[in-house]
Amino acid sequence: MPINERICDVTRIRNWQDSIPLHYLYTTGIAGERFFKGIMQGKILASRCKRCKESFIPPRIYCVNCYSKIEEFVEVGGRGRVVAVAERRKGRKRIRYAFVRFEGIKGGIIHSIDDDVKVGDYVKPVFLPREKRKGDLSDITFFVKT
Amino acid sequence: MVLKRVGIVGIGYEGFRPSLPDISTREMMFMAASRAYEMASVDPRKDVDTFICCTEDFWEGWSITDEMVPDQIGAAQRPLCTVTSDSINGIANAFMHIQSGLSDVVVVEAHSKVADVVTKEDVENLGLEPLYLRTAGVDVDMLAALEMDYFMRAASVSRANLDELIVLEKRNGLKNQRASYGMVLSREDIDSSESLVEPLKKYDRAEYAEGSVVAVIASEDWIKKRKLDAIYIEGVGWSSTLPWYDGGMVEKAEYVERAFKMARKVAGKSYTAKSFDRVEVDDTYSYKAFQHLFALGLSKEDVVEGVKSGQFNKGGGSMGAGNMIEANGLYRVLEAYTSLENEGGQALVVSWRGQPTATGGVLILSG
Numbered sequence: 154m155p156i157n158e159r160i161c162d163v164t165r166i167r168n169w170q171d172s173i174p175l176h177y178l179y180t181t182g183i184a185g186e187r188f189f190k191g192i193m194q195g196k197i198l199a200s201r202c203k204r205c206k207e208s209f210i211p212p213r214i215y216c217v218n219c220y221s222k223i224e225e226f227v228e229v230g231g232r233g234r235v236v237a238v239a240e241r242r243k244g245r246k247r248i249r250y251a252f253v254r255f256e257g258i259k260g261g262i263i264h265s266i267d268d269d270v271k272v273g274d275y276v277k278p279v280f281l282p283r284e285k286r287k288g289d290l291s292d293i294t295f296f297v298k299t
Numbered sequence: 300m301v302l303k304r305v306g307i308v309g310i311g312y313e314g315f316r317p318s319l320p321d322i323s324t325r326e327m328m329f330m331a332a333s334r335a336y337e338m339a340s341v342d343p344r345k346d347v348d349t350f351i352c353c354t355e356d357f358w359e360g361w362s363i364t365d366e367m368v369p370d371q372i373g374a375a376q377r378p379l380c381t382v383t384s385d386s387i388n389g390i391a392n393a394f395m396h397i398q399s400g401l402s403d404v405v406v407v408e409a410h411s412k413v414a415d416v417v418t419k420e421d422v423e424n425l426g427l428e429p430l431y432l433r434t435a436g437v438d439v440d441m442l443a444a445l446e447m448d449y450f451m452r453a454a455s456v457s458r459a460n461l462d463e464l465i466v467l468e469k470r471n472g473l474k475n476q477r478a479s480y481g482m483v484l485s486r487e488d489i490d491s492s493e494s495l496v497e498p499l500k501k502y503d504r505a506e507y508a509e510g511s512v513v514a515v516i517a518s519e520d521w522i523k524k525r526k527l528d529a530i531y532i533e534g535v536g537w538s539s540t541l542p543w544y545d546g547g548m549v550e551k552a553e554y555v556e557r558a559f560k561m562a563r564k565v566a567g568k569s570y571t572a573k574s575f576d577r578v579e580v581d582d583t584y585s586y587k588a589f590q591h592l593f594a595l596g597l598s599k600e601d602v603v604e605g606v607k608s609g610q611f612n613k614g615g616g617s618m619g620a621g622n623m624i625e626a627n628g629l630y631r632v633l634e635a636y637t638s639l640e641n642e643g644g645q646a647l648v649v650s651w652r653g654q655p656t657a658t659g660g661v662l663i664l665s666g
Contacts, residue, residue, distance in 0.1 A: 159321055159322075160321040161321075163320070163321075166320050166321055168320075168415075170417065171360070173360065177429075179429040179430055181430060185430055209545075209546060211428075211430070211431045211545065217541060217546075236449055236452075237445045237446070237448040237449035237452070238445070238448055239441055239444035239445045239447075239448055239496045239497060239498070239499070240444075240496065240497045241440075241441065241444075241495075241496045241497070242494065242497075250435075250436075250437065250441055250445060251445070252445050252449060252544060259541075259545075259546030260544065260545045260546040261544065261546075262431070262435075263431075263432060263435055263437050263441075263442070263445060263544055264435050265435070265436065272448070272452065289430070289434045290430075290431065290434045290435040291434055291435070291436075293435075
């Protein structure tokens with residue numbers, strides 16, 4: 154059952170261009186509220202499962218291992234460790250990101266880093282001045298070496 | 300419970316080109332389906348019980364796309380459902396339709412009309428978690444580059460290892476008429492190629508391609524009644540696990556490990572990755588191919604040796620044929636099917652849903 158007619162002349166190929174203007178709100182939820190309030194106070198919080206003793210970033214109100222409800226949030230230590238780095242160059246500008254993990258925590262934070270940060274380095278977040286914080290990850294300017 | 304044997308009796312395709320500007324998505328699907336029905340000697344209006352289409356609305360640029368799917372594959376006014384994932388998941392659903400007794404014959408379709416998506420990066424980036432990734436300014440290439448760096452360190456995989464895979468698969472593609480991106484490439488070409496986000500280079504990421512693949516899947520009883528030849532599905536498995544940035548593994552793809560375990564359980568056999576004559580594995584990113592092969596239980600030495608001797612993706616994989624989004628799984632099945640039809644033996648197919656997911660499927664096929 155082939156189609157006999159095929160367009161061989163590219164000038165006869167027609168198309169119509171359109172776009173989908175979509176706008177969303179993403180609710181932070183109970184765990185997100187705790188986490189981002191922590192960020193506004195200059196703290197990084199993880200959710201901790203009482204049953205299997207595991208802690209998570211991003212935080213959740215349920216444990217991915219045992220499915221228990223999580224109500225405990227703990228502040229992670231002051232420093233994280235860089236386990237991966239990626240760098241995009243735009244002309245002379247370098248945009249560097251890292252995956253930062255925290256001791257005893259499952260998951261971590263992907264964020265921009267200072268120019269001299271390498272894999273294996275211990276880093277800490279640099280927060281915007283308190284009055285400029287909005288309660289999202291852009292409140293962290295970048296991570297710098299400790 | 301004894302499972303019924305299920306086989307693929309026909310597989311048709313259209314496209315496998317960077318772009319197909321002269322035909323619409325529906326026409327492309329119609330052409331692929333017509334060929335599959337011809338091969339399987341079935342009339343979709345009478346012989347097919349259920350239809351499954353693997354598609355995602357954002358790639359189509361059309362919400363509720365599944366409502367527009369039936370007519371072109373002969374499924375008007377017939378039971379059809381959409382699986383919004385890689386087409387191995389579609390085949391797994393077809394397998395279950397037959398096992399449950401609901402159907403004797405199921406059609407699975409998947410396609411890519413991705414050249415029609417003007418701002419592909421917007422669709423890719425909408426797949427990222429909004430609160431913890433998008434607000435931090437992360438995009439898909441940045442995420443992939445971080446995973447690549449993390450994986451290469453954790454699994455001691457070198458740039459040279461990845462280059463070897465890319466060079467070989469691009470060359471394998473030259474022998475495959477479906478592979479638009481087959482080429483003779485040197486390590487120097489890769490080294491001097493554009494850096495998307497260091498360490499991710501242009502050639503580490505398969506280019507997009509367009510096409511449609513349709514498989515006709517049936518129970519062994521039906522196949523025997525019709526006196527047809529088939530490639531049998533011995534095992535099927537799928538899994539979603541924690542992404543690496545949420546605390547999941549990075550040194551191997553846990554979703555493939557779990558899917559392979561499930562497929563072996565379905566097959567009732569203790570296969571290892573070395574049991575197969577043909578291994579078709581997701582390689583939409585160079586480093587993901589290694590991550591997926593490690594998850595099958597292969598050591599680094601096995602994988603490096605296998606890449607050198609051309610054991611994996613003999614038709615060039617996605618590096619050769621291009622990234623066909625949801626149709627990637629069915630493309631790999633098509634490659635395995637063609638090989639088993641000609642040479643017999645057994646094949647292992649490993650697929651991945653793509654960035655930023657930790658979802659994949661495994662199929663065990665025998666000729």
